[in-house]
Each structure stands twice: as structure tokens, then as C-alpha cells.
Amino acid sequence: MNNFVFQNPTKLIFGRGEIAKLSQELPKDKKIMVTFGGGSVKRNGVYDQVVAALEGFDFVEFWGIEPNPKVETLRKAVEQCKREGVEFLLAVGGGSTLDGTKLIAAAAVVDCDAWELVRNPKLYAGTLPFASVMTLPATGSEMNRGAVISNLSTGEKYSFYNTFPLFSILDPEATFTLPPFQVACGLADTFVHIMEQYLTVTECSPLIDRWAEGVVQTVVEVAPKVRANQHDYDAMATYMLSATMGLNGFVAMGVPQDWATHMIGHEITALTGTTHGQTLVIVLPGVMNVMREQKGDKIVQFGERVWGVREGSKDERIDRTIEATEQFFRSLGLATRLSELSIGEDVVTEIVRRFRERGTLLGENKNIDYRLVETILRQRM
Ligand code: NZQ
């Protein structure tokens, strides 16, 4: 097991009706900015619950943080925060709203441009405190430091790190109105978050391996229930908690991490606008196949413990495990090939060019270069 430091200070408030607790958790003496996406919260009653809980608080609203939040939009919120003396931020919506808010909170306390802050972590100088009401289980953003920010004018998408949300409120009933495609992408994102932290080496941390397998197995079990009935409270609650547990640091304790699938997926989104979870299920089977020698023992362990693959040679077991994984993604109703989304040669060429130019090396051993990225993508055409 590798050395590690674990500290996750986010207070998780989970369950039916818990949005009302905002009135106890928010600071009464601070000016608050409440941030939103495009309006889903007005259609599912979340907005009304938030406004009711905020009675008597001093707050302003900022609307329009889009999926794959754009720095161009976030700059407007930063400017408003500075102008109106905002002291606390509350994000209400999906991962994009919260990610955007993480950047707004940090950019509001520095003089540099928000995109410079994304590109140069050395400019980070603290943050306004922030919290969330999360309505889409997927990113784990409600209980982690990460944010992923896009730049419309340059067509880039990069990670940014702030501190953790002070608290996050998760009411599974808020998810009842999610479009089925977002649910499929959220289940896929959760699955792949676990894989990024799990699919490396065996015997590094037996406890964390079992923990990660437990979250993945839960996602696999609950997915058909969630897809059959989005008003099944217990199924949605299980899905929601799985998403949080997928990327809040627990399954990363003492183990190496990969993240190649995400890095390649972000480029597909940056160039084509494809939804995050959808990009991941296209890329992951390619990463598993191309890295089968390095990851083989772990793929076999995964296949045996999660898919029940026990027969055959090592290579056959790896093949069957990759097939079962792709089959699960297809059972969510997602495409697993670039061609199904009409993503072609030009996009692959540009992604490979970007990795070559940046010299970025991916994976737990930093040995996936632009040539291997190309092999992975060509296998997924
Ligand atoms: O904008 P509104 O109108 O709110 O609608 C949203 C949006 O159109 C809608 N939605 C959200 N909750 C809803 C709902 N519709 C009906 N009912 C509800 N309860 O869903 C659409 C997608 O929302 P978005 O926030 O974009 O989805 P998600 O939570 O999947 O976030 C995706 C972003 O998170 C980043 C991704 O790269 C992408 O930019 N990620 C963030 C991570 C993190 N912070 O740690 C890690 C992830 O790997 C990921 O990269």
C-alpha cells in the first residue's frame, strides 16, 4: 500500500426533504450568490425549496452555467461577485454548476483572469467558501476539490482544483426529473471513476480493491432499476450515494490512479461537445485492451469478481471482461464507438496532435503517449 493522507471535510446531508436544512447550514451574516444551470431546478421544485429555505438571507442569483461550464460565462459571475461583495457561494444543480462555482469562488479573490487561474495553479490564492445542492449523481463534485472548466474560444477543457465544498445536500427526489440520457451518463461516469482508481495493479490495497468492486457492483445492480423507474426512491438514492463514493477520495486511499480515459474523453468533449459520461464508455474499453499487458492481472481480478469471468486463458479472460464491460455500457443505452456518434478521422487526428504537442503522458505509469492515444482511439472508431 502506498503512503497517503486522507482528509475530506465536506459535510454530506442526504435524503428526502433535506434541502430545507439550507436555512441551518448557510451563514446568516454573509452575502450569498446562488448559482444555477439552465433552468431544470425550476421544473422539478428544487428552486422553490431553495428559495423557501433562504427566506431572510441576503442573496443574489446567477443563472446560465451550462453543461461543461464555460469560462466565458463564469467570468460574468466573478465580476458580479466582486462588484456586489459576495461572500459565500451556493451551487444548485448538476456537476457543471458546481464545477463552475468552484472556479467563480477562487477567481473572486484574485486579480487575474479566471482562465489564467485554471491554467496556472500557482495563481490560486484561496477561495470564497462554497456549498452545493446537487441534482445530478455523476461527478462526485459535491464531495471533492475538482472542477473541469471549458474555454469556448480555444476549444480547451482542463481540470482546476479548489478546496472542498463546506457541505452538500443530496435529495434523491431531485433526480426524478433527470433526462434518461443524463442518468445513463451519470451511471457510466460513476463506473469509470472507480475504474480510473482501481484498474492498475493487484495486491496494493486489498481493502480498497474490495471497496471499489463493491461500488461498481452496486452501480451494475442498481442501473436497470434506475432505468426502469426513475421514481424509485431507494434505487435513485443508491445511485446517488454511489456517485458520491466514486470520487470523494475513499477508493483512492493508498493505490495508484490511471485517469487516461478521462483525459482522452475530455478532448472528445472539447472538440465535439459530447456529454462527459458518453465519451468515457467509448474510450475505456480501448484503454483496457491497449494496456492489457500492464493491467492484465487487475483486469482478470475485475472480470472474476464483478462479471464472474472464471474460465479460459488469461488473454481470453481479459477479452471477456472487456466485452462484459462494453456490454454493460450498451445496456445503459450508450454508444460505445466513435462512428455511432459520427465522430471521425478529423477529431482523432486533432486529439493526437494535441497530446503530441503538449507532450502529456497518461496513465498510472505515465507511459501512454500520443501514439498509444491514437491506437486507443482507432480501436474505438
Ligand atoms: O442546466 P440545467 O438546466 O440545470 O440542466 C442540466 C444539464 O442540462 C440537467 N440536469 C441536472 N440536474 C437535473 C437536470 N435535469 C433535470 N433534472 C435534474 N435533477 O442535466 C444536464 C447536464 O448537467 P451537468 O451538470 O453538465 O452534468 P454532470 O453533473 O454530469 O456534470 C458534467 C461536468 O462535470 C465534469 C465533466 O467534465 C462535465 O464538465 N466532471 C467533473 C468532475 C469533478 N468535479 O470532480 C469529475 C468528472 O469526471 C467530470 O469530468
Ligand code: ZN
Ligand atoms: Zn468523470
